[in-house]
Amino acid sequence: MKLHVLAIGAHPDDVELGCSGTLINHIHKGDRVGILDLTQGELGSRGTIESRYEEAAASAALMGVAVRENLKMADGFFENNRAHQLQIIKVLRKYQPDIVLANALADRHPDHGRAGRLIADACFYSGLRMIATELDGAAQQAWRPKRVFHYIQDRFAEPDFVIDISASFEKKMEAVKCFKTQFFTDSSADPETYISQPGFLDKIANRASQLGQRIGTRYGEGFMCESTLGISDLDALVYPQLA
Numbered sequence: 001m002k003l004h005v006l007a008i009g010a011h012p013d014d015v016e017l018g019c020s021g022t023l024i025n026h027i028h029k030g031d032r033v034g035i036l037d038l039t040q041g042e043l044g045s046r047g048t049i050e051s052r053y054e055e056a057a058a059s060a061a062l063m064g065v066a067v068r069e070n071l072k073m074a075d076g077f078f079e080n081n082r083a084h085q086l087q088i089i090k091v092l093r094k095y096q097p098d099i100v101l102a103n104a105l106a107d108r109h110p111d112h113g114r115a116g117r118l119i120a121d122a123c124f125y126s127g128l129r130m131i132a133t134e135l136d137g138a139a140q141q142a143w144r145p146k147r148v149f150h151y152i153q154d155r156f157a158e159p160d161f162v163i164d165i166s167a168s169f170e171k172k173m174e175a176v177k178c179f180k181t182q183f184f185t186d187s188s189a190d191p192e193t194y195i196s197q198p199g200f201l202d203k204i205a206n207r208a209s210q211l212g213q214r215i216g217t218r219y220g221e222g223f224m225c226e227s228t229l230g231i232s233d234l235d236a237l238v239y240p241q242l243a
Contacts, residue, residue, distance in 0.1 A: 001067060004031040006097035006145075008088070010115035011041040011075065012056040013179045017204060018151035019101045020063060021165030021172040021221050027064045028168070034067040035060060036091055038115055039075040046190040047181030059178035063171065067095070076111060080118040088122035090133050093140040100145045105224070108154040116150050120226065123148045149223040156207070159222030160229060162215045169208060169219040176204065 005026050009015040015023070015035050023033050037056065040049045047055075053070070060068040071087050078084055092100070102119035103112045125131055127144025134140060152159060165172060177183065183196055190196070211220035231237065 001095060002032065003034045003066065003095040003097040005033045005099045005101065006036060006092070006095055007033070007101040008036045008038065008103070008115070008119050010038050010078075010103055010109075010111040011044070012037045012039075012052045012070070013041070013059075013176070013182055014103060014112070014153070015101070016059055016172070016175045016179065018103075018153050019221055019223070020059075020175045021168045021208070021219065022101070022151075022163045022223075023065065024063055024168035024171050024175075025163065025165060032066045033063075034069075034095055034097070035065050036088075037068070037070040038073045038078060038088075038118075039111075040070060040072055041075055043075040044182065045193050046196060047179075051181050052179075055179045055181065059175045062175050062178060078111075078114070078118070080114060080121060084118055085122040085125055086131075086133060088119060089126040089131065090135055090140065092123065092126040092145065093133060093143045094135055096143045098146050100148045101223070102148055102150050104150050104153045104155070104157060105226075106155070106157075112153050120148050120150075147225070147227075149225050152207075152211075152222045152224070157222070157224055159211065159214075160225045162211050162220040162222045164212065164215060164217040164219070165208065165221050166212065166218040169205075172208075173201070173205065176201065 007015040007019055027033050041052045042049050100123055103116040105116040106113045123145050127142050129142040208219040211222045212218050
């Protein structure tokens with residue numbers, strides 16, 4: 001099952017918060033899109049591992065992603081090392097994505113930056129044929145995604161480009177709200193956390209509005225890239241204006 005886009009996040013809900021509008025755009029175009037969660041989010045103060053799986057599945061179904069997997073790395077304690085890189089490499093070679101969307105390279109949560117570097121390194125090493133991996137007893141072929149882009153998370157970072165998600169914003173917020181144990185509800189007995197504070201979802205909307213304004217649209221998602229971006233000609237640049 002080849003994917004066009006594979007979005008990877010350290011925790012279930014990272015992808016929804018950071019780049020789900022972009023994923024929905026591609027799904028609406030007919031592209032095959034997948035999500036890979038590195039951990040089960042077991043260190044979270046709210047909800048359970050089981051509830052996180054249920055919420056991740058509900059979000060995936062809502063968006064229409066082709067596949068969602070979880071590598072069950074240790075939340076908070078995974079490392080950018082050979083063992084963890086090989087776990088990701090096997091998934092990259094399995095689905096052969098053209099584009100990978102990854103955690104930010106630096107952020108408030110230390111898992112995000114560590115995951116961003118781990119994913120980027122795994123994408124490079126996945127293209128080396130001398131690194132052998134197997135899936136279901138069969139040798140895998142080397143595969144390197146064409147591009148690795150890092151989505152903006154808690155800390156604002158200057159984006160290298162912004163994608164218009166005006167048409168997909170409402171569904172993005174529905175996907176985020178699927179993680180109902182993690183965000184504010186009056187009836188929850190779980191302790192309050194940074195992301196469960198009243199108004200957190202408004203901050204997500206405000207960020208999208210701010211990024212959209214940068215390109216003349218209602219809502220946007222920003223991405224960073226470590227390599228120089230290229231376009232075929234000047235007409236490939238689009239700057240839509242608000243009506």
